Amino acid sequence: MALKHALLAALLEGEASGYDLAKQFDVSVANFWSATPQQLYRELERLAEEGLVAARVVRQQRRPDKRLFTLTDEGRRQLAAFTARQPRPTAIRDELLVKLQAVDSGDRDAVRAFVQERVELARTKLTRYDRLREHFLDGRSEDDYLRSAERIGPYLTLMRGRSFEEENLRWGERVLRILAERADAATERVDVGSAAEAPRLP
Numbered sequence: 451m452a453l454k455h456a457l458l459a460a461l462l463e464g465e466a467s468g469y470d471l472a473k474q475f476d477v478s479v480a481n482f483w484s485a486t487p488q489q490l491y492r493e494l495e496r497l498a499e500e501g502l503v504a505a506r507v508v509r510q511q512r513r514p515d516k517r518l519f520t521l522t523d524e525g526r527r528q529l530a531a532f533t534a535r536q537p538r539p540t541a542i543r544d545e546l547l548v549k550l551q552a553v554d555s556g557d558r559d560a561v562r563a564f565v566q567e568r569v570e571l572a573r574t575k576l577t578r579y580d581r582l583r584e585h586f587l588d589g590r591s592e593d594d595y596l597r598s599a600e601r602i603g604p605y606l607t608l609m610r611g612r613s614f615e616e617e618n619l620r621w622g623e624r625v626l627r628i629l630a631e632r633a634d635a636a637t638e639r640v641d642v643g644s645a646a647e648a649p650r651l652p
Contacts, residue, residue, distance in 0.1 A: 458529040481611020569622035
């Protein structure tokens with residue numbers, strides 16, 4: 451998927467500045483697509499040149515002028531065509547998993563610390579996603595929301611982001627338990643071996 455389709459989809463929410471879109475990506479779109487603000491601004495310029503978004507300048511007092519972007523009819527057509535194309539299957543490419551693959555002959559303490567960081571990141575993201583979920587539902591049950599909301603696409607992607615981080619959390623906590631148990635067992639073996647080798651006093 452190109453970044454342009456993620457931006458076009460984000461603009462379905464309505465007119466937005468580059469800054470607004472960067473915040474939206476950080477809060478909600480990040481659960482399925484990541485991009486830096488610089489990448490977003492460059493892509494917005496390309497979309498405007500291609501006629502997929504329209505831009506207008508808003509004059510501001512005491513602040514720099516800002517540009518607001520909206521989807522054009524052509525942008526909506528391309529987004530609709532994109533939704534009809536067969537998606538490519540995803541595959542895991544995770545450097546942390548390579549480190550775990552080699553943990554038995556590497557720096558185990560460092561790898562454990564990296565897994566712990568992944569666990570904490572998952573917890574942070576879940577907290578953010580739960581706040582976003584409450585914002586979407588606005589006091590309604592999930593069933594009511596899914597039946598009556600004008601748009602459910604953002605909520606469906608949020609569901610996927612939450613389940614992904616929940617699994618990251620479960621997996622990371624289990625890995626930490628396994629590594630800790632193996633470290634304890636190794637320490638016990640060393641202690642037993644040292645006791646067996648100790649000279650006996652007459």
